[in-house]
Amino acid sequence: MVQAIERPSSAKLPPLDHPLADIIYRLEAGGALIPDTPVNLMKIIGMYKAYSIPMDFYWRDLLYLGERVFINPFPFFKYFPTKEYFDLPNHYAGDTADLRIWRGPAHAHPELMAFIEKGETGKMPRLLHHLWHDRINMEFSEDLARAMMWHRMGGELDIYLDSEEYKAAADKAIRAYFKRNPLMLGLYKLFPDLFLEQARQATYMNVLGLFWEVMAPVFFEISDRYDEGSITSVKDAMNFLVNGIFAVAGRPIYHHVYIDDEVHVLVPKEKGFMWLYEAAFPYVEAVFYRTAPFRGTKSYNAQANQVPTDQVDFHYGILFADKFPVGTAGIPPTLLHQDMYHFLPQYLKDYFHQHCRGEDDILVQLGIAFQHSMYTVTSAVLQATRAAFYYPLDDPNPEHLMANRRFFVAQMNRFIRPQYGIAEACKIRNVQDPNYL
């Protein structure tokens, strides 16, 4: 059942003839893409908590990949960041923070460290945990970084990655990386673009790491505040995210590579690439709207010409994720779901156990709750974009309100594109329904 939406009292606009009109009214009233209910709030906050702890590992290891592993052709131990990276102080947590978002410590989250030590199976060498898949699955986050790279949103950073300046810096770094490896240097000579592309990929790993370095403490803090009772609605949660996004919007995006004792600067901070434009927006666009890093997404059949020829039309992201694995024709829940499963807060675990098949299909329920939480993140991005580029929601000028509306409508239109079956696949109608579990 779709929750009835009251149009904002300040609305000075005519009624809207749009399949997602109710959701647009809610956005115009400052709300989110999902209904503001206590259960939805519990789900999204619980999922933020479950997501944030793996994310604390993701960003640390992504920086490790970008800075240390770099273009290693055989990176067998790329998921084993050194202790230095676990101790790496988060810039938005702890006493040393540039801007303290989370009140907890700056080093890796204690629950993460406990999990890395023991996993679900018990204490044993990390390699055994890794081989047993009793670990945080970094494959997921690497896929996201590759998705961002593949879609290359056309921001300033994207242009810079094709610049001579970047190529020169990357060339220097590649030569330094393989200076004791004539075979690889020979291959580099033969296939320079291949290695350059690997360097760009390392840059995107780094960019995603920097993005999540911010998001992890945001999610830690939002969860703590929910536990304390200071976040009581979906709107509160969304606004917390919006404020967080604005607070760190100007954070510089950079890429430093550490080879031996030298620092190679591939993307200097001085270039002025900003977190909001070069990391947050591309991430939301690539991951939420377009890409396929999530196993379990809508299946395209290339032979039936279902794969769009235009890259921009390749809509395939988490919002479009089908959470139901199906025998041979389907795909099991994502590795991310398994990662989050380890850190579900008790209240959410209890909730899942009371619904559908309890523990048996908990990964499906978790995935659907994750859709809810990601729709809230998308809501925050939409409201932040509207605030940055358009007008306040209570603007007295109807023209301004109409401009806001056009923006929201344009965004909603992305969810109803009939040519790719997005309208049903994106589940935006499903997440309005409290019985969608």
Next chain:
Amino acid sequence: MLTLLIVLPVIGALLMPLLAERLLRSVALVSAGVTFALSLAMLMQFDTQQTALQFTEFVPWLSPLGLNYSLGVDGLSLPLIVLGTFLTLVVVFTGEKSAHRLFYALVLLANAGVTGALAAQNLLLFVLFYELELVPFYLLILIWGGERREQAAIKFLIYTAVSGILVLAAFLAMGWLIHAPSFDYADIQMAGLAPTTQGILLLLLILGFGIKMPLVPLHSWLPDAYVEASTPTAILLGGVLAKLGTYGLVRFALGYFPEAWGQFSSLLAIVAAVGITYGALAAIAQKDIKRMVAYSSIGHMSYVLLAAAAHTHLSMVGAIAQMISHGLILALLFYLVGVIETKVGTRELNVLNGLLNPLRGLPTTSALLILGGMASAGIPGLVGFVAEFLIFQGSYGTFPIPTLIAVIGTGLTAVYFVILINRTCFGRLDNATAYYPRVVWSEKMPAIVLTLLILFLGVQPTWLVRWSETTSAQIVAAVPSATEIVASLPQ
């Protein structure tokens, strides 16, 4: 001992009105369980080398009418009795949701009726039991059936009543025409009758038992009855009741009119081939999975007719094996279809999808359905293969073309089961509807037990055929071979 097999379920049924609600299922289970255990004990004690009847009982009853309480079993009837008691136990176990005292009483009475008919050694006693089971089945369909249950129940009643009348008429004529001292099987010898009379009597029996099997074109009661019946009733109908038809054909039609049977055998083989093909093609055309399974039953029962028409030793062993195999496989398929209908709320092929989904589908049920479909299609290693292979092997020499058509029919069985499985189990589970209740262990158990039996008898076929080899040889020895009969016909 045979009397106990009949009396125990009757006692169970009679206790039902007197018991508290909470005891109904337990008492029904005990009654069905003990009966099954007893039948199993008999099977273990059964001397497979002996040609004579075993576990015989004789009590004079209405001697002036020729009716005696005469019971006994051989390798044809005993395996079917065990199948019947086993499936009754399965049905009582699965009947939890229909926990009505009348339901259990009727199921137990139906079992008693079928066991009595299979064990009877007197024609009138057979008819008595044959008719007795009609009432419970009629009520089971009428009370616990689907939306069109009244129509299906009436149709079932009319058809099977006509079947009973035809059989009774044939039996009375058999007794009266030869002035037999009684209607005991041993007293009925038809050899002296004129061939035309034998032919007419045989025709009556073929029609009577053909309705029960059912044979094409006497089958039109079956799809409605099977589909409208609840799952437990459908299991009993297909797994137990239909076997009375094939049993009657072999025991009476073939047993008492060997020469006439031989003359009819070519025609019967053609009817069997038509039935196999029709059953398979009709199943392919269905959109309701229960109806699909129901039509598959028509085809599979026709294999028995083909084997009986050929009446070689091997084909007769195959015929009896097919009766058991079909009973187990059909029970499994009906049971699984019932589970799917209960959990998903539909049997529509065009609606069902993705049930193999490990998290929110019915994975075990779907896996077993695939196995059931494979068994029905005669995949090696499963019981269906053993029975069908014996039939084909035994019938080919006599009726090569109908046998080849039957082999093609097996291929068509694979076609409709692939359709069923592909649409039902594979594909994407629908997000909007995928909130099916979990299939709990107690619901899985009957299907698992049936599957294990299907697997076990598939890899150990000796346990399927050893009981009936001597009896089959005995039946065949009494009948001139179809080849001989065909050769003796005037050119």
